[in-house]
Amino acid sequence: MPLRWLVILHVLGATIWVGGHLILAIRYLPKALKAKDITPIVNFEQHYEALGIPALFLQIITGIWMASVYQIKWFSFETVQYSIINIKLILLITTLLLALHVRIFILPELSPKKLPLLALHIVLVTVIAVAMLYLGLSFRLGLS
Numbered sequence: 064m065p066l067r068w069l070v071i072l073h074v075l076g077a078t079i080w081v082g083g084h085l086i087l088a089i090r091y092l093p094k095a096l097k098a099k100d101i102t103p104i105v106n107f108e109q110h111y112e113a114l115g116i117p118a119l120f121l122q123i124i125t126g127i128w129m130a131s132v133y134q135i136k137w138f139s140f141e142t143v144q145y146s147i148i149n150i151k152l153i154l155l156i157t158t159l160l161l162a163l164h165v166r167i168f169i170l171p172e173l174s175p176k177k178l179p180l181l182a183l184h185i186v187l188v189t190v191i192a193v194a195m196l197y198l199g200l201s202f203r204l205g206l207s
Contacts, residue, residue: 066132070203073125079118081196083111084189092185099175104185123155147202154191154198161188 087107095103130137130148140146165184169177 064128066129069125069129069132073122073129073199076118076121076125077192077196077199079114080122081189081192083115083118084185084192087111088185088189092182095178096182099178101173101175101178101181104178104181105173126151126155144202147198151195151198154195158188158191161191 087104091103091107095101133144133148135148136145137152138149140149161184165181169181169184173181
């Protein structure tokens with residue numbers, strides 16, 4: 064597959080992932096926190112997850128594929144390009160760990176009492192997603 068198609072697919076996945084988390088964090092989370100009600104977040108997640116999770120997997124697959132095209136040295140910070148890709152990898156692992164924590168420890172017993180902890184996870188994943196977007200643009204456009 065030509066590199067430009069990998070980039071297009073990667074950006075499409077990022078658009079869905081980052082956009083969905085920004086909507087969740089900016090629109091639904093404040094409403095839920097104000098009302099101390101988990102319903103807005105649960106309703107959003109039920110609709111978003113079917114699109115958001117495949118978008119994340121699309122980014123993982125295309126990101127690894129593109130890194131192999133650029134012959135990135137994993138966990139090497141020798142060059143700016145290696146550093147950007149490896150920081151993105153660390154942020155991805157952090158995102159996956161946060162998601163795992165939510166799935167195991169928060170969602171099974173989700174209640175208004177656990178809403179602040181869930182909110183922290185939502186904000187962290189959103190900030191990480193925006194940081195990864197910036198790093199991806201830095202790599203492609205030389206913004207670093």
